[in-house]
Amino acid sequence: MTEYTPKPEHKFTFGLWTVGNIGRDPFGGPVREQKTPAELVRLLGEVGAYGVNFHDNDLIPIDATAAEAEAIKKDFRKALADTGVVVPMATTNLFSDPIFKDGAFTSNDPKVRAYALQKTMNAIDLGVEFGAKTYVFWGGREGTETDSSKSAVESIKRSREAMNFLCEYVLDKKYDLKLALEAKPNEPRGDIYNSTTGHMLAFIETLDHPEMVGVNPEVAHEHMSGLNFMHGVAQAWEAGKLFHIDLNDQYPGRYDQDLRFGSRDIKAAFYLVKFLEDVKYNGPRHFDAHAYRTEDYEGVKDFARGCIRTYLILKEKAAQFNADKEVQAVLAEINADDGSMKQYFGKYSAEKASALKAQAFDRAALGRRGLRYERLDQVTIDILLGSR
Numbered sequence: 422m423t424e425y426t427p428k429p430e431h432k433f434t435f436g437l438w439t440v441g442n443i444g445r446d447p448f449g450g451p452v453r454e455q456k457t458p459a460e461l462v463r464l465l466g467e468v469g470a471y472g473v474n475f476h477d478n479d480l481i482p483i484d485a486t487a488a489e490a491e492a493i494k495k496d497f498r499k500a501l502a503d504t505g506v507v508v509p510m511a512t513t514n515l516f517s518d519p520i521f522k523d524g525a526f527t528s529n530d531p532k533v534r535a536y537a538l539q540k541t542m543n544a545i546d547l548g549v550e551f552g553a554k555t556y557v558f559w560g561g562r563e564g565t566e567t568d569s570s571k572s573a574v575e576s577i578k579r580s581r582e583a584m585n586f587l588c589e590y591v592l593d594k595k596y597d598l599k600l601a602l603e604a605k606p607n608e609p610r611g612d613i614y615n616s617t618t619g620h621m622l623a624f625i626e627t628l629d630h631p632e633m634v635g636v637n638p639e640v641a642h643e644h645m646s647g648l649n650f651m652h653g654v655a656q657a658w659e660a661g662k663l664f665h666i667d668l669n670d671q672y673p674g675r676y677d678q679d680l681r682f683g684s685r686d687i688k689a690a691f692y693l694v695k696f697l698e699d700v701k702y703n704g705p706r707h708f709d710a711h712a713y714r715t716e717d718y719e720g721v722k723d724f725a726r727g728c729i730r731t732y733l734i735l736k737e738k739a740a741q742f743n744a745d746k747e748v749q750a751v752l753a754e755i756n757a758d759d760g761s762m763k764q765y766f767g768k769y770s771a772e773k774a775s776a777l778k779a780q781a782f783d784r785a786a787l788g789r790r791g792l793r794y795e796r797l798d799q800v801t802i803d804i805l806l807g808s809r
Contacts, residue, residue, distance in 0.1 A: 425733035427469040433729050434472035434509055434707045437461050437479035439679075440721050444714040452714055453721070458493065459500035464718070466504030468725040472705060473506050474553075476514040477544035483518060494550075501551070509555060509705045510601075510665055511548025513541045516561035516609065526583035527563045527576040527614065538583060542590055549596050555665050555705075556591075557637045558584075559603040564610030576614055581627060588630040601637035601664040606646040608677050617643065618653035622660055635664030639709055640693070641671035641679055644686070651693045658700055666697075668728070669710035679710045681724050683731035691805055694732060695739035706732060738804050745809075748800055751793050 427433050441461045444452035456464070458480050465473055480497060481490045501507065515525035515537055523529060525537035548556055563580065565571050584600070591598050602625065606616040615621050618638045625634045636657045643650040657663040670680035670690065683690040697706070712724035742748055765777045803809035 423734075423737065425730045425737075427471070427729045427733070429471050431729075431733070432471045432509070432703075432705045433469070433732070434474055434705045435465055435470055435725060435728075436707070436709060437473060437475040439708060439710055440464055440712075440725055441479065442711040444712075444716075446714060449714070453716070453718060456718070457496065459496040462497065462500035462504055462506050464722065465725070466500075466506055468722055469729065470506060470725065472509045472707075473501075474508065474510040474512070474557075474705075474707060475548075476512050477540070477547055478514045478517070480547065483514075498551070508548070508551040508553050510557055510707065511544065511551070511553040511555075512557040512559065513544040515540065516559075521562045523570075524560070524562045524564070524576075524610075526560065527571065527579050529571060534579065534583070538586060541587060545587070545591065545596070545598070546594075549594075549598060554597060555599050555601055555637075557601045557603055557665060559605070559637075560613060560615070561605070561609055563615075564607070564613035566611040573614070577624070580614065580624070584634065585629045588628065588633050591633070592630070599664050600634045602634065603637040603639060603642070603667070605639070605642040605677070608645075617646070617648065618657055622657060622662060625662065635662035637665040637667060638663075639667035639669065640682075640690075641669050641677050641709075642667075644671040644673050644689075645675070645677060647673045650689065651696050654693065655696060658696075658702070663702065663704070665704055665707065666702075667707050667709035668693075668732070669708065681710055681712075681731070682708055682728040683735065684727075687735075687805060688801070690731070691735050691738060691801070694735040695742065698736055698739050699743070741804055741809075742801065745800065745804070748797065751797055755792050755794075 437458055441456055441458075442453075443455055458475070462473055481493055485493070515521050520533055520536060521528070523533070526534060528534050528537070545556055560580070563576070584602075588600065591600070602615070602621045604615055604617050604621045605613050607613055615624050618636050621636050625631050625636070628634055638650065638653050638657060640650050643653050654663060654666065668682045669678075670682055670685040671678050672685055678685075708725070708728040710724070710728060712721045716724065765773060765780070800809065
């Protein structure tokens with residue numbers, strides 16, 4: 422039996438808010454005691470995680486004094502040193518405090534928008550202090566319940582102004598930091614601006630420094646609205662914008678569940694892992710998920726180990742798929758190219774267009790051709806179920 426042991430090169434990471442989730446939900450209070458950031462780092466060290474990520478207030482409470490903040494950072498830094506766990510990514514909580522009830526960067530109140538910028542600059546400093554190379558922005562409150570309340574165009578402009586300001590701040594400080602935007606269609610707002618990875622990619626191109634900004638797509642956030650997550654990831658990768666990724670699982674059409682990676686749609690998880698491994702994605706594989714509310718902290722460890730194990734199993738299955746002789750034969754057949762059409766592809770020319778318009782095609786024969794996708798899909802299922 423294969424030992425699915427995490428290694429540093431796998432770059433498996435968890436947020437303090439993931440393993441530190443105490444099981445509170447809208448219908449019930451906490452079921453697990455609150456652990457300190459240092460204790461959570463040690464828990465992640467036990468399960469073999471490479472890194473830990475944090476919102477500013479996961480590490481330091483929003484109302485902490487300077488002395489309290491320094492004491493927390495000292496304990497956190499020692500836990501990192503003792504375990505070898507690193508901090509690849511950080512982010513800002515711009516959604517929990519009541520001040521952000523109508524958004525942060527898109528709030529109608531200029532004082533709220535200014536405070537959001539101040540809080541983010543301080544949080545960027547904190548992330549860089551602990552070695553973060555990627556900074557994620559999730560606009561959890563950047564939206565509306567009623568479009569009577571805000572101008573969508575003005576909100577886009579406010580978002581752009583904030584990101585331009587923060588890019589300039591990073592440049593001014595000479596930080597070695599990439600910025601990544603995270604999309605979500607809804608919850609906690611009724612509708613959230615820039616609701617998909619595609620929206621974010623389009624928005625990035627309107628910024629003053631688009632080269633600094635990419636995306637952090639999340640499985641659950643795309644699956645909530647019934648989208649194919651891997652396709653969004655592929656679009657981000659092809660654009661050179663896949664700066665970070667959040668792995669979990671989700672049933673479509675439901676609230677944000679943040680299920681253990683691969684625990685709901687194993688086939689979608691397989692195609693995602695296969696894509697990341699095939700293109701040799703070298704960034705962190707961050708599990709933004711929570712243990713079931715039924716669990717104690719031993720169960721939280723089971724959850725974290727399960728995320729890692731499932732990814733490694735699917736990585737192995739992807740290699741098996743790629744090495745399968747029948748799979749490769751079918752793929753070669755359906756992608757067969759005798760070179761006769763090569764002259765028509767690539768850069769446009771008038772001569773090429775004229776020749777293509779004169780080309781005769783056997784439309785009926787092309788329409789009759791079977792592509793064997795059913796067989797390919799069943800082989801995929803056989804591999805995933807271990808019967809091949």
